[in-house]
Amino acid sequence: MSVIGEAALSGFLDLLVGKSLDSALNFVADHYQLHQQLKQWQSILPDIQAVLDDAEEKQIKNMGVKKWLEDLQDLAYDVDDILDEFAYEELRLNLQDTQAQARPSKIRKFIPERIIRSIFPPTSFQFNNSMITKVKDITDSLNSLTTRRSSATASTSSLGLSEILSQAATSKGKQPRLQPTSILDGVVEYVGRHKEKTEMIELLKGNNYNGVSVLSIVGMGGMGKTTLAQLVYNDATINESFDLKAWVCVSDNFDAIAITNAILQSITSESCDYSNLDLLQVKLKEKLSGKRFLLVLDDIWNENYNDWTILRSPFGAGTTIIVTTRLQIVSSIVDPLKFKEIGEKIIRRCNGLPLAAKAIGSLLRTVKYHREWERIYESEIWNLPEEQCGIIPALRLSYHHLPSYLKRCFAYCSIIPKDYEFEKEEIILLWRAEGLLQQKAMPQVKDIGNQYFQDLVSRSFFQTSSKDKSRFVMHDFINDLAQVVAGDICSKQEGDMQQKLSNRTRHSSYIAGEYDTVKKFEAFDQVKSLRTFLPLIFSRNYVWGPFLTNVVLLDLLPRLGYLGVLCLSGYKIKELPDVFENLKHLRYLNFSNTHIKCLPDSLCTLYHLETLLLRRCWKLQRLPSKMGNLVNLHYLDIRVADLIERIPFRIDKLTNLQRLSNFIIGEGDGHSIRELKYLSNLKGDFCLSGLENVNEDAGEANWDTRKKEVEEWVLDSLHPSKKLEQLVIQNFGGAKFSTWIADSSFKNMLSLELRNCQNCKSLPSIGRLLLLKDLSIGGLRQVHKIGAELLGENQSNAFASLESLCFDNMLNWEEWDLCEDDEQVSKFPSLRFLSITKCPLLLGRLPTILQSLQKLEIYECQRLVVSISSFPLLCELSIAGCEEFVDEGSLSVQKVTSLKHASLSNISKCNISAERILLRFANSETFKISGWELGSLSQIGLRLVGHQFIEIVSCPQLVSLAAEEERLQLDKIPGVESLFIRDCERLSRLPEALHAFPFITRITLGDCPGLVCFAESNFPPALKELRIVNCVNLQYLVDEKENTNKSMSTNTCLLERLDISCCPSLIWLSSRDDICNRFQHLKIRCCSKLSSLVLNAKLPVMLKQLFIGDCPMLECIAQDFLETTDLESIVIHDAEKIKSLPRGLDKLSHLQEIRLFRCPNLVSLEEKPLPSASTTSPPFEN
Secondary structure: OOOOOHHHHHHHHHHHHHHHHHHHHHHOOOOHHHHHHHHHHHHHHHHHHOOHHHHHHHHHHOHHHHHHHHHHHHHHHHHHHHHHHHHHHHHHHHHHHHHHHHOOOOHHHHOOHHHHHHHOOOHHHHHHHHHHHHHHHHHHHHHHHHHHHHHHHOOOOOOOOOOOOOOOOOOOOOOOOOOOOOOOOOOOOOOOOHHHHHHHHHHHHOOOOOOOEEEEEEOOOOOOHHHHHHHHHOOHHHHHHOOEEEEEEEEOOOOHHHHHHHHHHHHHOOOOOOOOHHHHHHHHHHHHOOOOEEEEEEEEOOOOHHHHHHHHOOOOOOEEEEEEEOOHHHHHHHOHHHHHHHHHHHHHOOOOOHHHHHHHHHHHHHOOOHHHHHHHHHOHHHHOOHHHHOOOHHHHHHHHOOOHHHHHHHHHHHHOOOOOOEEHHHHHHHHHHOOOOOHHHOOOOOOHHHHHHHHHHHOOOOEEOOOOOOEEEOOHHHHHHHHHHHHHHEEEEOOOOOOOOOOOOOEEEEEOOOEEOHHHHHHHOOOOOOOEEEEEOOOOOOOOOOEEOHHHHHHHHHHOOOOOEEEOOOOOOOOOOOOHHHOOOOOEEEOOOOOOOOOOHHHHHOOOOOEEEOOOOOOOOOOOOOHHHOOOOOEEEOOOOOOOOOOOOOHHHOOOOOEEOEEEOOOOOHHHHHHHHHOOOOOOOOEEEOHHHOOOOOOOOOOOOOOOOOHHHHHHHOOOOOOOOEEEEEOOOOOOOOHHHHOOOOOOOOEEEEEOOOOOOOOOOHHHOOOOOEEEEEOOOOOOEEOHHHOOOOOOOOOOOOOEEEEEOOOOOOEEOOOOOOOOOOOOOOOOEEEEEOOOOOOEEOOOOOOOOOEEEEEEEEEEEEEOOOOOOOOEEEEEEEEEEEOOOOOOHHHOOOOOEEEEEEEOOEEOOHHHHHHHHOOOOEEEEEOOOOOOHHHHOOOOOOOOEEEEEOOOOOOOOOOOOOOOOOOOOOOOOEEEEEOOOOOOOOOHHHHHOOOOOEEEEEOOOOOOEEEOOOOOOOOOEEEEEOOOOOOEEEOOOOOOOOOOOOOOOOOOEEEEEOOOOOOOOEOOOOOOOOOOEEEEEOOOOOOEOEOOOOOOOOOOEEEEEOOOOOOEOOOEOOOOOOOOEEEEEOOOOOOOOOEOHHHOOOOOEEEEEOOOOOOOOOOOOOOOOOEEOOOOOO
16 A cells, blocks of 8 residues: 655645745736736645645545545646746746847847837746646646545545644743742641652652652642642751752753753852853762752753753762653653653564664654654554555654655655665755755755755665665665655656556656667656656666667657656767757756767756766767856766866856866866856865966966966965865976965865876975875876975874875885984874885885884885884785885784785795794785795795685796695684686696685686696585686596596586686596586687587586587587576587587577577577577577
């Protein structure tokens, strides 16, 4: 059962009733009919809006309410579309007037305006006339909805919808009254409360509770609550039981600072007038330490649990509080046990489901009032069967209690497929396009979209992806919830989209396929008012595509005139049709990752457009010259669209721009930099390209530019905001950097990159940037020495926060003076990652002590000595080319950490003992050596035991992995999972112990001409993937003469994927009568002597993919396919002697692909037809 996004409608209507409708009324002020109709909307919509909260739960049981809400929801979208048309026309006319004023007509100067109007009626008047029928239809529908509600509530079958007032406590609005005190009236005799007084005194005197004890007196006004408290407070026995007492009348204004001031003044008899709550509470806590304290809080009205929690924080053991209040809810708030009780009841209703408990917990964290907790517990939604509600009741309740603005955002996310990983910005831009970001809901928040998203994360509607921490996912149950609350309004099409979309559908997504043909889009035929057209790239497993039929571009899109979101990202589209004048409602366009070369001019008529994404459009050559008309554009992304050479329009017209990925100054366009001063809303990443083309006075630019004549002047003239967090400077042609780069006033600077500034001879004093975390310097070919200038003057704690330091392509860098003689200078105390790449002239050593270093990378630094002796936390090491590798053991054995990942290549000299090698490398998860002169690993003290992933490359002297006398130690189970060996000319065999490795699943061997067979005994028991490439003397997988244990037995072999390429001596895979039956993927290429796969010509029964290529001697693949029923793909090429395919091709019910080419002796396929599920791609050749 679907459920309307009921209260979410409230936010939608609120938006319509507000600014949108007001704007339309102003626009049609001179058109009487339209103005009167819209005035009716202004009076009807608030009346409808008032009952929406009441409809929230009732629609689940009352079909009449549900149908009423459905009609209202459809009508709300229609209202929004019409108001959007008025707004579009107003924008068009304003732009038209602005352009007309810029180029006034000489003729118009001599013709009076009244004559022009009489001859040529204003286009707005013509447009308004065309809107009369549409607006009147909406008015009739609104009246109908109001009538249905009114007549229904008067009948026995009443919808029963009424306005619900806020449940929060409100001010009583009375005149200020004198507050009662702790003093009793001495002339009055108090009777009738002796019993209650005695009971309370006994409770107070007998209380031994270790925490704060609370006693509440609840009753209506005039019942004597304050009097009873006074009687207890002034009793002589109470004075003896407590060290300190205080009385505070709270009344309407619950001010924690004022109350705490009053308490402190009461117990100290000193005047207290502090405005700092923290200072007050610290003083109060000191005064109460070790003492029994009685506090009376008289006349409390505040229901906010958070306020109460803050007030009571200074009170500890020995404190007793008496509260008087007219509200039962207050007594529950001041006693946390009451919250615990109702919370436990709610959790029991979750029936042990972790997701339900997490969602309810997230909900309760946002609910301040005890009464609301009780409403959640008592909700009828708990009692609905899951079949009727469609989802777990606890999740339904979490949605029910969302603010209306979050309900719409969440419901919109129902178009996200299950398991789809999305980025935060991706979703926020879609919300913006649909008008879901309402600033007035949170006027104090600047980035409203980010706040909405974080709210949904905190309430467990979104979860961080376990695969990519920058992405998010929705749990399957949460996804179901979104679909239920969105109903027919949102749809995600899956598979071939055979199901029809509802005519109510406004938002639709689908998963892009390899080839999206006309048939896939038949589901859209009945949709007339679609707002979102969103294909999603669910995976990267596309061979050639995805491709999109031109019918969508030329026929479908022009018919979808109400689209607000259009995405064609990822499709191999080369050209866009010029149809955008029909899509005036568009606010979001995404053409990223397409092959388009230009944008059509009609795109510049999209005056509502807010987001234009052209990222990775690497064939896009230019932007339209009239893009300055897109006055509502907020977001323009042209990253990695490198063929665009300039911004060909007045960027200063786009004053709403918040994100501009790249401002490109073309040749001769240097003056355009002045236009940046109008873009005061820019934030986020911003790239300024083509600065070498700025060659004239840009003095009006926003960054205080001054006249200079060289590139140094240009850089000097740019003064970014002091809030700058990341700075990248590339291809700067000056000889020295500007001083502002290292200005200590950049207190938020976290990342700095200087790249390919080939004329600079020295670096700025970057050490002044005290909060800098990432520093990358590369391609500075004139820098010969880096020394004290990098630290800056008087910087005893330079680079205190630096965590990542990278140097690369510093081809003439010779000396790194670390100033290590200066004990006052800290040596990168926070540095975790150091990388030095392609610095061939760099002499000397690395910094002596890097206490925090965890990862070190050195590449192609042939003269550098790399010592890791004083890096106690190092866990990842990668060296490829250095003068010497040193680990001298200055650290004690206890302080040496074993490297988690190690890669050592092309090291001229290794100065490290065998004992130290064992300490550093014996337990590395991944271990790679390359370019070493080794006969075996044991020669340098290494063993296979302890590593998970081993890679050995270009070790020409390597004969075996282990010495002859080395045997597997039974007390150390080898954890090797993957073994990769390449370019080891003398390697003749793998160790016999390999068959005992219980976890190894993947082995790759390449360019090892000494190998004759893969193994002399059994395969490793867990091996699943074996790849052998260019082993020219390999004849067998297993030496069958040596092996009598049936190494490829169907019972013991787990091998699933076998890939053998370029092994010209290979005769067959197995000389026995069987082959491993678990093979699923078999790929044989360029094996010129291979004549048959197995002697008995039977393929593995579980085989799914068979690929054979360039095997000219192969005559027979198999006798038949009768047992290989799971085959999905057969590809055979350049097999000259194959004459026929095995029998039983028609029995392969899972077959999807057959590809046969350059098989000249293949006579024919068998006569029986192929299975219906199969396809041929490409057709048979030759």
